[in-house]
Amino acid sequence: MIYDVLVIGSGGAGLCAALSAKEIGAKVIVVGKSYPTRSQTSMAQGGINAVLNEEIDSIESHIEDSIKSSKGLCDKEIVEYVCKEAPLVIKWLDSIGVPFSRNGNFIAQRRLGGAKADRACYAQDYTGLKILHTLYDNTIKEDIEFLNEHFLLNLIVENGFVKGATFLDIKTSEVKQILAKSVILATGGYSKIYKNFSTNSSQATGDGIAAALRAGCKLSDMEFIQFHPTSLKKSSILISEAARGAGGKLIDQNGNRFADELLTRDELSRKIFEKIEQKNEIFLDITHLGEEFIEKNLPQERRLSIIYEGVDPVKEPIPIKPAAHYTMGGIDVDKNMQTNIKNLYAVGECANAKMHGANRLGGNSLLEIVVLGKLAGRNAALSSSKNYIEEKIYEQSINDTNFIKGVFNFPNKIDFYEKREFLSKIFYQNVGVKREEMGLKGVLSVVRQTQREFAFMGIKDRSPLYNTNLVEFIEFGNMIELSETILVSAISRNESRGAHFRADYPKQDDNNFLAHTLTWKEDGVLCADFVKVKDNA
Amino acid sequence: MKITIKRYHPHFKPQYKDFTYEIPQNLTLLEALEYIKESIDNTLTFSKGCRSGVCGSCAVRVNEKEVLACEYKIEDGDKIEALNFIEPIRDLVVDIKKPLKTLKIAKTYLSKPNEISMNEKDEKLIRKQSDCILCAACYSSCPVFETNSNFLGPFALSRSYRYIADKREENKKEKIEAVISNGIFDCTLCGNCTVVCPQGIDPKRDILMIQSEALKYGYQNPNLSNFGSFGLDF
Ligand SMILES: Cc1cc2nc3c(=O)[nH]c(=O)nc-3n(C[C@H](O)[C@H](O)[C@H](O)COP(=O)(O)OP(=O)(O)OC[C@H]3O[C@@H](n4cnc5c(N)ncnc54)[C@H](O)[C@@H]3O)c2cc1C
Numbered sequence: 001m002i003y004d005v006l007v008i009g010s011g012g013a014g015l016c017a018a019l020s021a022k023e024i025g026a027k028v029i030v031v032g033k034s035y036p037t038r039s040q041t042s043m044a045q046g047g048i049n050a051v052l053n054e055e056i057d058s059i060e061s062h063i064e065d066s067i068k069s070s071k072g073l074c075d076k077e078i079v080e081y082v083c084k085e086a087p088l089v090i091k092w093l094d095s096i097g098v099p100f101s102r103n104g105n106f107i108a109q110r111r112l113g114g115a116k117a118d119r120a121c122y123a124q125d126y127t128g129l130k131i132l133h134t135l136y137d138n139t140i141k142e143d144i145e146f147l148n149e150h151f152l153l154n155l156i157v158e159n160g161f162v163k164g165a166t167f168l169d170i171k172t173s174e175v176k177q178i179l180a181k182s183v184i185l186a187t188g189g190y191s192k193i194y195k196n197f198s199t200n201s202s203q204a205t206g207d208g209i210a211a212a213l214r215a216g217c218k219l220s221d222m223e224f225i226q227f228h229p230t231s232l233k234k235s236s237i238l239i240s241e242a243a244r245g246a247g248g249k250l251i252d253q254n255g256n257r258f259a260d261e262l263l264t265r266d267e268l269s270r271k272i273f274e275k276i277e278q279k280n281e282i283f284l285d286i287t288h289l290g291e292e293f294i295e296k297n298l299p300q301e302r303r304l305s306i307i308y309e310g311v312d313p314v315k316e317p318i319p320i321k322p323a324a325h326y327t328m329g330g331i332d333v334d335k336n337m338q339t340n341i342k343n344l345y346a347v348g349e350c351a352n353a354k355m356h357g358a359n360r361l362g363g364n365s366l367l368e369i370v371v372l373g374k375l376a377g378r379n380a381a382l383s384s385s386k387n388y389i390e391e392k393i394y395e396q397s398i399n400d401t402n403f404i405k406g407v408f409n410f411p412n413k414i415d416f417y418e419k420r421e422f423l424s425k426i427f428y429q430n431v432g433v434k435r436e437e438m439g440l441k442g443v444l445s446v447v448r449q450t451q452r453e454f455a456f457m458g459i460k461d462r463s464p465l466y467n468t469n470l471v472e473f474i475e476f477g478n479m480i481e482l483s484e485t486i487l488v489s490a491i492s493r494n495e496s497r498g499a500h501f502r503a504d505y506p507k508q509d510d511n512n513f514l515a516h517t518l519t520w521k522e523d524g525v526l527c528a529d530f531v532k533v534k535d536n537a
Numbered sequence: 538m539k540i541t542i543k544r545y546h547p548h549f550k551p552q553y554k555d556f557t558y559e560i561p562q563n564l565t566l567l568e569a570l571e572y573i574k575e576s577i578d579n580t581l582t583f584s585k586g587c588r589s590g591v592c593g594s595c596a597v598r599v600n601e602k603e604v605l606a607c608e609y610k611i612e613d614g615d616k617i618e619a620l621n622f623i624e625p626i627r628d629l630v631v632d633i634k635k636p637l638k639t640l641k642i643a644k645t646y647l648s649k650p651n652e653i654s655m656n657e658k659d660e661k662l663i664r665k666q667s668d669c670i671l672c673a674a675c676y677s678s679c680p681v682f683e684t685n686s687n688f689l690g691p692f693a694l695s696r697s698y699r700y701i702a703d704k705r706e707e708n709k710k711e712k713i714e715a716v717i718s719n720g721i722f723d724c725t726l727c728g729n730c731t732v733v734c735p736q737g738i739d740p741k742r743d744i745l746m747i748q749s750e751a752l753k754y755g756y757q758n759p760n761l762s763n764f765g766s767f768g769l770d771f
């Protein structure tokens with residue numbers, strides 16, 4: 001069986017791509033390691049940006065805010081396209097059933113950080129959940145074929161064209177190849193490298209980006225990782241900006257304030273991190289707002305804090321820390337969402353379409369996954385006729401089958417769970433909100449050592465049946481592969497810009513670094529370079 | 538403290554076996570499961586995702602009651618097992634494929650969107666139902682599955698109501714037709730689903746709402762109409 005379009009990943013980006021490819025008649029399949037509605041997109045609370053009322057806001061202003069936040073690293077054309085499409089996709093989402101919150105007869109909007117107006121459309125605190133579930137309902141309506149609980153291993157590439165991909169069937173540990181004329185990667189970000197120091201779902205392990213890197217794709221701007229200033233201290237679960245917006249104060253253990261709560265995410269994250277480094281404890285205090293106000297306006301924040309921190313914010317300040325939240329970097333794509341491999345597309349958090357540059361604005365990523373997801377689906381479907389696929393067992397498939405068999409016999413002398421834990425800690429300390437050359441180089445040597453030790457690790461679970469030990473091991477392999485690209489990029493960028501802050505180079509340096517960091521592999525060796533940004537003036 | 542997990546592996550004999558583990562205090566059940574997997578037994582198998590109660594991956598039963606593992610704080614002596622009425626795969630993982638098929642049968646989507654725009658009041662009508670995270674806790678709690686494995690079940694019916702009540706749906710008839718067979722009249726109105734739903738959804742109420750809507754289209758509750766037709770039949 002040969003599909004026109006194979007979509008890998010069933011979050012918001014993947015479902016939008018599948019729906020639009022199907023709409024123009026392509027034979028589509030969506031493959032995911034979990035189930036569509038279990039994707040990280042379900043976690044987005046805040047909203048999705050779009051200018052709906054030109055009397056109080058303007059598309060120009062949305063474009064301006066996005067460019068400003070990107071600190072020179074966005075592609076102006078993409079930003080313009082996405083912001084102009086925004087009102088149309090909100091209309092589309094509304095027409096297929098998303099129950100956005102209303103203000104009277106109109107879709108309600110609220111203000112998120114960095115926006116000049118109330119621009120984020122929302123569905124209570126469940127914006128991502130309700131968008132994702134409505135998209136899923138529509139894929140059922142449109143009879144889209146799904147293959148769930150299949151884990152992407154590698155892309156199949158021949159003569160510069162993608163031919164499909166190989167998957168681990170999680171239920172049986174068999175390796176399967178799926179052939180398609182166009183392939184879209186929509187596998188999400190890589191914040192889970194920071195494990196317990198990340199707000200993300202456990203699925204955000206960057207598998208698709210690592211597979212793309214191995215297949216010969218270029219990655220870009222991998223060092224740009226956004227930290228959220230207020231995640232719960234123990235669990236890193238996100239406490240949304242709404243709490244600060246409503247008047248929440250940041251205090252230390254002595255009750256002293258130390259920062260302007262309305263600074264940008266990266267500035268605030270740094271300030272909090274520095275305080276914690278100096279052995280302070282930091283809290284988000286909303287007690288002064290009173291129970292009635294909190295119950296009405298911040299019920300979700302209260303609930304999360306009680307369950308995961310054991311603290312009722314009505315009575316006590318909430319212990320917090322900054323945590324890795326969103327990865328701006330990813331698979332480098334052009335404005336058609338095409339990678340440097342023919343007929344291979346990437347979209348959503350796994351891709352770098354240069355919508356966000358050095359820093360993402362809240363509410364812009366849900367927007368990106370819908371607008372660009374649809375674009376990727378359309379382009380992939382249209383270009384599918386340009387690829388010829390031979391129906392045979394591809395070498396990649398044989399190699400991966402052997403690899404999986406091999407893993408069952410790895411010696412397991414080194415416990416990868418311990419390594420994973422350790423790596424996440426040194427990443428948070430040295431590759432987090434504040435970086436400097438020595439620390440980065442130290443972590444790089446640990447990562448390279450860990451890569452060498454990979455074959456001495458392995459799995460204890462020898463059953464082929466739904467082996468999550470095996471899945472987590474492969475995810476770990478992907479994370480250490482990507483860790484190297486993040487570190488090499490961060491070490492090369494001797495400046496500070498947006499989410500990338502170098503204590504040893506605290507200034508932005510446009511003369512040398514108004515450029516995207518590219519990383520790719522040649523014969524298994526990682527290469528890096530900068531390419532100047534197209535004129536953004 | 539100690540918790541016991543009822544583990545399952547179809548290739549082992551016996552297929553089901555209870556294991557007791559010593560774990561630290563003050564963890565959520567999901568944290569406890571991760572702790573066991575990473576430091577005691579790498580083979581323990583369960584599903585997870587957001588760890589914050591929105592992705593619907595982690596529903597299990599604790600002391601025979603459905604909970605989300607990521608939201609539940611463990612207590613000494615808790616007994617953990619997989620969801621009921623869903624084919625087990627391994628340990629706490631069940632095969633959600635069949636329960637999800639009910640959505641297709643129940644046609645839970647906007648079939649024929651109209652041009653009417655929704656206002657604040659209309660949105661409120663479907664707000665709770667659209668909070669559903671498809672965790673299948675309700676499905677596992679529903680006694681109808683003991684006798685009828687083809688029952689559409691609470692989450693599909695609640696989602697059906699969410700679209701029937703949606704102002705933007707033109708073709709309500711099609712929606713209602715889809716939930717008659719093995720659907721709204723097979724529910725015993727026991728209310729289990731409502732009790733266990735972590736999102737505070739009330740599928741029982743939604744089923745009653747569809748029942749009264751169905752009347753308008755001429756669908757009678759067969760369990761009741763037996764009385765009405767008594768005279769005609771004999
Ligand atoms: C707590 C939180 C709150 C957020 N709030 C907002 C907000 O308010 N507004 C906003 O705009 N953005 C927000 N974001 C960001 C936004 O949610 C994400 O960037 C966006 O949802 C990413 O969508 P995606 O489709 O690219 O990826 P995901 O939703 O992460 O989907 C990735 C898919 O790929 C699959 N996959 C991954 N690896 C493999 C593999 N190896 N094989 C097969 N399948 C695989 C996964 O199973 C999943 O289906 C938030 C993020 C978080 C974590």
Ligand code: SF4
Pocket residue numbers: 675678679680681690691723724725726727728729730731740741744
């Ligand atoms: S009320 Fe109906 S649907 Fe809900 S559990 Fe009882 S029988 Fe099942």
Ligand code: SF4
Pocket residue numbers: 668669670671672673674675676691692695733734735736737738740
């Ligand atoms: S209705 Fe409630 S219990 Fe049932 S699947 Fe939805 S969220 Fe889970």
Ligand code: FES
Pocket residue numbers: 585586587588589590591592593594595596605606607608
């Ligand atoms: S892990 Fe997502 S609901 Fe529990």
